[in-house]
Amino acid sequence: MPKRKASGKVTIALDAMGGDHAPEEIVKGAIAAANGTDGVQVLLVGQENVVREELDRQNSTGCVLDIVHADQVIAMDERPVTAVKEKRESSIVVGIELLKRGEVAAFVSAGNTGAVMTAASLMLGRTKGINRPALGAVFPFPTGPLLCLDLGANSDCKPTSLVHFAKMGSIYMEKIFGMESPRIGLLSSGEEDTKGSQMVQKAHRMLRKSKLNFIGNVEGGDIGSGRADVIVTDGFTGNxxxxxxxGLGEMLIGALRRGVAENPKLKxxxxxxxxxxxxxISTLDYREYGGALLFGVNGNVVVAHGRSDADAIKNAIKTAKREVLQDIAGAFRG
Amino acid sequence: MPKRKASGKVTIALDAMGGDHAPEEIVKGAIAAANGTDGVQVLLVGQENVVREELDRQNSTGCVLDIVHADQVIAMDERPVTAVKEKRESSIVVGIELLKRGEVAAFVSAGNTGAVMTAASLMLGRTKGINRPALGAVFPFPTGPLLCLDLGANSDCKPTSLVHFAKMGSIYMEKIFGMESPRIGLLSSGEEDTKGSQMVQKAHRMLRKSKLNFIGNVEGGDIGSGRADVIVTDGFTGNxxxxxxxGLGEMLIGALRRGVAENPKLKxxxxxxxxxxxxxISTLDYREYGGALLFGVNGNVVVAHGRSDADAIKNAIKTAKREVLQDIAGAFRG
Known part of the structure; x- marks a missing residue:
């Protein structure tokens, strides 16, 4: 195994086999990150011959890209728990293992999201005081950055989990964006305290009692309105x-093109x-520009979009680096 | 009280006091409907002096618009159940009462949605075999019309309710759009049967066993994709x-305007x-063009957007007329 600690550099393991365009775009993204993102050393995790071949095909001269061999691949549609248990030699399990052993500071994957979450929860363990990990992402809206979580890790949530998401979200926005007292909104079907499902109403009462800067319920239309810095919801609704x-983004672009086809003057x-x-439209798709974060596990894990291209991978690596430098996982523990 | 049954015409009661722009825009919409929509007779329900004054201010010469006096007004932010119980002389309660007595064939309101639903459920009764009414709307997407329900009547749903929504949705699309076997999709956080909350997974199994043309789970991105004709979900998620x-529609228009402000060449x-x-963008806001329907009550009730202007009211009246002519409430009973 190659030496992995270049002094002063953040070492990040990248799942070379995960994603719709693996390994081509993943490797291309790794090369771009190694060339462009100062202070990052990328470790490609995957089938060595495949990754090596891809590196040779692409112009990686002068790039310091190490490979860690992982014999197996977890497909995008495999059942997460079974896949993680049975494929101990998969790039996802091997990558999380490197993170657990402290050989890398972060793990990035565009592969099976459920498998990444499962491996991270089982192998890294959950942050103390947090009962469920959550998937979160920062949307760079014109009105300011908005962190939304959970975006799909938990289809069924208890009110306590939403309070935990809010706490982690508050710490995150404070640490990463330097906000003094991030405004926390609870996604609901109306602004009044009495609106929403029973679960949301309970979470509302708990958040009212917390020390967080809880601004109350927010609605679907507040996503992008700038009213809140963090919006918490269950993973079903978030997803x-x-x-x-x-989908709406694609629909709008489609309508634009149809409009042009019907009336060439608009071209x-x-x-x-x-x-x-x-x-x-791209602000709506967090994974296009930096990946989602796994909140509540003991380690920095970034989940990139399944259809990530090289640019998206490069951005996910950048996100991972930022997490490491700000010691987000550590802030949650403390 | 004026005579209400003009032969051959569909008589529709319109809440003159409900909505952000009542009574001006509501009365204007009624005048437009009376002038434009063949075969409709509109009955304005509200404080007679207020409505009369508005009719005088606007040019309603030649329009046959009757007024039914209702002394009270339910405000947009009043608690539905309390308001309906305490304000028996409100335009909403009086309008639903007219519908119950068969003096009108439909009721249209841009007022307090919760109050309209409560009054309709309590006074008209629920359709046999349906345990919860739902708010539904047809979105005229470029890929074809899509009926979504529930859009907010029930924040907490049981799996049975989702099956009922699916049945009503199927009948509706068959009756109104002449579809032979409408494709029913269940909104979830993934396509696989095992995705989604426990409630959604149970509903999935029940829908599989039903006689409906159930195509399985659909995702948020399928709204507008044309994969399904009916999408069912709980009222929390729907809302x-x-x-x-x-909100996204507004955000895009805002971005367009900012883009233009920064670069006048784009003007x-x-x-x-x-x-x-x-x-x-307006396809995303069902209430702009025809109002939502209350499924599962014994009567035709159309809920228009709180911020409806005259055009929206006119369209809601048109929708109500269509419901009546197709006897949708009757089809649900049968």
Whole structure:
């Protein structure tokens, strides 16, 4: 195994086999990160011959990219718990193992999200005082950054979990964005305290009693409105919302193109405006620009989008580096 | 009280006091409907002097618009159950009463949605075999019409309720859109049967056993994708989604305007494209173009958006007329 601690550099393990465009785009992203992101050393985890071949095919001259061999691959549609238990030699399990042993400071994967979460929970352990890990992401809205969690780790949540998500979210925005007292909103079906499911109403009462800067319920329309810095919700609602956001973005671009097809006069206008729209739409898809974070496990784990291209991978590595430098996992523990 | 049954016309009671822009826009919408929508007779329910004054201020010459006096008004933020019980002379209670007595064929309101639902459930009664009413709306996506329910009537749902929503949705799309075997999708956090909350997984198993054309789970991104004709979900998720859709629309228009402000060269392009975008964005806000329907009560009730303008009211009246002509409430009973 290659030496992994280059002094002063943050060493990050990257799942070379995970994602719809693995290993090509993953390796390309690793090369870009190694060339572009100062102070990062990337360790590619995957089938050595496959990764080596890909490195050779691409121009990686001068790049310091080490490979850690992992014999197996967990497919995108495998059942997480079974896959993690049975494929101990998979890139996901091997990558999390490296993190557990302290050989790397973070793990990044665009592979099976459930498997990454399962491996991280089982192998790294949960942060003290946190009963369920959550998937969170920061959306860079024009009104300011918004952290949303849970985006899909827990389909059923207890009110306590939502309070834990809020606490972690508050620490995160304080640490990473330097906010003094991040405004925490609870996603509900109305602003009044009495709105929402029984679970949400209970979480509301608990958040009211907490020391957090809880601003009360927020609604679907507040995502992007700038009213809150952190929005907490259960993983079912978070996942549905996230995918709706992505779908709507595609729908709008589709409508734009159809409009142009029907009326060629609009072509020039559309070309002028498309970048503006693409940038707004891409804010809805967190995984495009930096990956989601696994909150509540003992280690820095970044989950990139399954369809990540090289740019997305490069950004996910950047996110991981930031987590490490700010010692987010440590802040949650403390 | 004025005579209410003009032969061959559908008589619709309209809450003149409900909505952010009542009574001005409501009365204006009623005038437009009376002038434009063939075969509709609108009955304005509200404080007679207020409504009369508004009718005088606007040009209603030649319009046959009757007024039914209702002394009280339920405000937008009143607690539904209390308001309905205590304000028996409110426009909402009086309007539902007219519907119950068969003096009108439908009731339309842009007022307090909770109060309309409560009054309808308590006074009209629930459809046989349906344990909870649901709020549903048809979104006219470019990929075809999509009925979504529940959009907010029930924050907590049992699996049985979701099956009932699916049955009503199937009948509705068959009756109104002539679909032979509407495709029913269950909103979840993944396509696999095992994805989603415990409640959703149970509903999935029940839907599999039903005689409906159940296509399985659909995701947030399938809203607008054309995969399903009916998407069922609990009222909490439905409400959050709906408001996110509206919020995203506003965010995109905002981004367009900011883009133009920063780069005046884009002004002309934006002006050319704005109608295209507005039309896509307005598909996300069902209440803008026809109101939502209350499924599962014995009567035709249309809930218009609180911020409805005259056009929205006119469209809600049109929707109500369609319900009546297709005897939707009757089809659910049968």
């Amino acid at each position: 549905v919302l996230l995918k709706l956001g992505e 020039e206008a559309a070309e002028l405006l498309e970048p503006t729209f693409q940038s707004v | 959050v989604l709906l408001k996110l859709g509206e 002309e392009a934006a002006e050319l494209l704005e109608p295209t975008f507005q039309s896509v």
